[in-house]
Amino acid sequence: MTEGHRSGPVRSDAARRAILEATAQQFHEKGYDHLTIEGIAQRAGTGKQTVYRWWGSKGELLAEALLEGLILPDTLRPPDTGDLEADLSAWLQTLSDMLQQPRGEALMRSLIAAAAEHAEVGRRLRATLGADFVFTRRLQAEVDAHPGEAPASGAELTEALLGLIIVRALSREPLDPSTAARLVQVLTAPSA
Amino acid sequence: MTEGHRSGPVRSDAARRAILEATAQQFHEKGYDHLTIEGIAQRAGTGKQTVYRWWGSKGELLAEALLEGLILPDTLRPPDTGDLEADLSAWLQTLSDMLQQPRGEALMRSLIAAAAEHAEVGRRLRATLGADFVFTRRLQAEVDAHPGEAPASGAELTEALLGLIIVRALSREPLDPSTAARLVQVLTAPSA
Amino acid sequence: MTEGHRSGPVRSDAARRAILEATAQQFHEKGYDHLTIEGIAQRAGTGKQTVYRWWGSKGELLAEALLEGLILPDTLRPPDTGDLEADLSAWLQTLSDMLQQPRGEALMRSLIAAAAEHAEVGRRLRATLGADFVFTRRLQAEVDAHPGEAPASGAELTEALLGLIIVRALSREPLDPSTAARLVQVLTAPSA
Amino acid sequence: MTEGHRSGPVRSDAARRAILEATAQQFHEKGYDHLTIEGIAQRAGTGKQTVYRWWGSKGELLAEALLEGLILPDTLRPPDTGDLEADLSAWLQTLSDMLQQPRGEALMRSLIAAAAEHAEVGRRLRATLGADFVFTRRLQAEVDAHPGEAPASGAELTEALLGLIIVRALSREPLDPSTAARLVQVLTAPSA
């Protein structure tokens, strides 16, 4: 035979989904701190033990909810129209629009707090919000096409853009849309 | 008349210093979360009420300790040798060295968590670590000298650099020193 | 000076009384097991910590409530009309009447459970219900008056009577009033 | 037809014995409170459901273990040499010896706690430890032989003796062997 079986009940998917959804709901409602396992379990209609059985901390919960797409709106996924500069600009615009609203800024800061506490959230946040995704690959392609001219790779430039946004969120400085646009231009202009 | 008089003792400076130092010590030892007012008061040998009388939250405590220079080492203050590119590079190097060590990375993440929760910490962190300081003014001067060529202002470029570092700290990706150097080069090269 | 003072707030008597009364109320309502610190604190309108600060277990709580006379009715205190045999008989009658009612029997069994778990409750129960009190001394006097005739001392005879009642409570055997009367007669009759 | 058939396996005697033995073992190790169904099932190597299928509570479990003779040592069974007074005395001595040891006292208190909670345990404890057994019948015979002289029946006198022991166990008062002997003498002396 292939594997050590285990009889007995299997993990309840209903409980899992209810807990992740409760996590997302509570996260949006109260932010990362003020997020309590007790509150999540109650909202989900499960026992606390069921949460602790499968997740070790609220960080893990949030990381999984993030992965399931329950935290960030689909709007934040990067567009891909073929025009790199336009796409980058649009994406940055979407992000900066989000930060204009108090709810959006609070959401971002909550995510940062979660990332600061929990490594997995940090990794997933970076992956979701820019570094791993299409821009990276496309910026890289751009860079490759002009060897020697732009020594900073695409990934790092994307990170720098995301970083700018994070710094603004943390310092509560609004991000002027035109500034964002200018930055995109500087960063994508292949030094020409 | 000038003011309603008040008799009685005046604020104890000994208590104030003891509390701020205890804050710094506990912050370094346990990080921002796990920082407790109760623990700080005990460490400082004061009553809890003395803390609550003068500060409203652990965020305020940390913001003041940060301002007093009790949190970050002097090393992180930006150098000023006259050579802008070299200075920027050296400063970025210092920061990235700090993040190489586990203690330094943890410290940075703790600061980010604090900034996410408390606006004043965010502002002061940004001010301390780059955006307001000499680089900004000097980058700006550089930019001003070449009008039209580099549409992104110095402040934003510094923020982008700091942002990159923060993104790396949050995602637990090490920052390759040569990458940092390259970024400095790109950002300071006035498009020439 | 005489003693090491301690400044700061003093123990709240209101909280203490509320907790002991809540203990008694919950004890009567639900019995010793099913008595919860959480329930007591809630009923008393205090925090749990206030309970744990002053008492170490529900046993200690009950022991103190017993001592305060919040558990047993005054009826159970032994009468003293001068006629020993009549008094003993009346007291035994009161006890056995109490056990006739379901509430009384449950109360007695709850007390026994508490005594089995907590030494102090055991001691106080014995003290309250017979061994230390007037009967003991009076039986002893009786015994002393007839040396050599009744080698068992009064205290032990009283204990045996109480023991009989406890055995009946534990085994759910009703105690026939006439049996009780007969036992009193045997035990008090100085062998004549 | 005689009866509705029933397919499937029949009750596993191995599981039953394992559970009862685990009950006895855990009872001796930790006492009645601190006895958990979960712990018993784990010790017995069975599922919890198998316990709940056949017993309704830890009280029932203990009652059955008591009946199987897994709880009390054989030593406690009453001797029968023909000499009533000597037998009673010896039995009381055995009991009081047991209570001298901390383990024995704890065992007795645990049994009392169980009896207070669970009627069946109470009945069986009384049956096992004295009321139903040979002494009762023999004391009764003694009493019958002298009608009118000793109005308290043998059963009640035995209960009183057992009760004395229980009171002592509950109040943590040691039982002086000579006292026990004296009581036996008083109670068996047919008033002569």
Next chain:
DNA sequence: AGATAAACGAGACGGTACGTCCGGTCTTGAT
């Protein structure tokens, strides 16, 4: 020189949430 009153250390108080244990029920796959 009092009298006044705020600041201080200590810590009790009503609460909320923690992470754990166990109760009793239910589900699964094997026998």
Next chain:
DNA sequence: ATCAAGACCGGACGTACCGTCTCGTTTATCT
């Protein structure tokens, strides 16, 4: 149908801190 295994919802455990509120003591100012 029973069994071993164990997930599930729920309730209580005992602990850690929260922010507020006394206490009794110590000081600095005002009368």
